[in-house]
Amino acid sequence: MSNEGLNSRMPAYKKTFASGEIQKTYQGLVGVVQNLRTDFSKIFENEYTVANVLHGYIDFTYFYLQNDYLKKRKLKFAIVLNHQQAHFEFWLLGQTKEVQISYWNKLKGFRWVNSEEMPKFSIFEFVLLPAPDFDNFKNLSKSIHGAFGLASKEILNTLKAYK
Template sequence: MEDLNKYVAIYKEQLDKGDILVAYNELVKFVMKLRTEFIKGLSDKYSFTGILHGYMDYTYFYYSNVFLKTKKLKLGLVLNHLEMRFEVWLLGNTKPIQKKYWELSKSTKWNNDKDEMPAYSILEAVLVENPDFNNLAKLTEQIEAKMITTSEEILNYLKTLN
C-alpha cells in the first residue's frame, strides 16, 4: 500500500463532511428493511439470516430453503456498493461446494461472460442496475419481484443437475 496515512486522512475528511456516513447508514437501513419485508412476505418459501456488512463494498443477507440446504447452497441478496446495484448471488457453504457448482454452472447465462469463478460466489445475477433511492417503496417492489423470479430460475436450474 502506497501510504496508509494518506488514505486514512482522505477517509476522515470524507467522514467529516458527513455525506458518506449518511449514505452508508441509509443504505444499510434500507437493506435491513428489505430483509424485514421479505421475512414477512416470503417466510413460507425461504428462511433469512441476519444482515452482513462487507468492507463498505457489500451489504447482504443470505436466504435459503430445504432444497438449497440439502445441496449445501444458499442465496444472497446483495447491495453491491461498488457498482451501486442489487444482485442475487448463489453461494456454497464451503469452497469445495462452491467450486463443484461453479464447474456445473460456468456455461450458464449467469457466467457465460466469466473466465473464472467469482471471488465470493458461484454465480451473480443483477436485479436492479440503477436503483432509484428516492422512491424506496417502488424500489422494494422491484427488488422483491426480481429476487423471486431470479431465485426461482436459479432453483429450477439447480434441480436439473440432479
C-alpha cells in the first residue's frame, strides 16, 4: 500500500469519524458482544469454557467457546459479530490452517459447510442471527443462545460421527 493512496483516502476517513457516530456505534456493538459473552459463560458454564471478547479490526468482534472434545481436536467454536453485515455468525475454527483444511475436507458434504470454497478464517461459518435487534438485548441474547445450543449439538454430533 503506497502512502499516496492512503493519503488520498484521509479526507473521507476524517469525515467518517468527525461526528463520533462510528465510535459510539462500534463501542455499543462491542458492549453487546461483551454482554453476550458474559451470558454464554453463565448459561453454558458446565459445557464450555468461554474466552474473552476479541476485537481489533472493525470487521469482526467475537469470542471463542471450547470444551474438552473440541480442545483435543484443536477446534473452537466462535460467536462472531460481522460488523459489515450487522449480524451474528457461528464459526468453527481450527488451531492452525492445517487443522482447518483437514476438517473442511472432512465436513464438505454437510449443509453448513461451503464445499466450493473454504472461508478465509474458519472451517465454516454461517449466519446465526440474520437481523438482530440491538435495542432489545434480552431477546437478542435468548435468540443467539437458542440458535447456538441447537447448532452446537448438531455440529458436535457430526464431528463425533466423522472422525
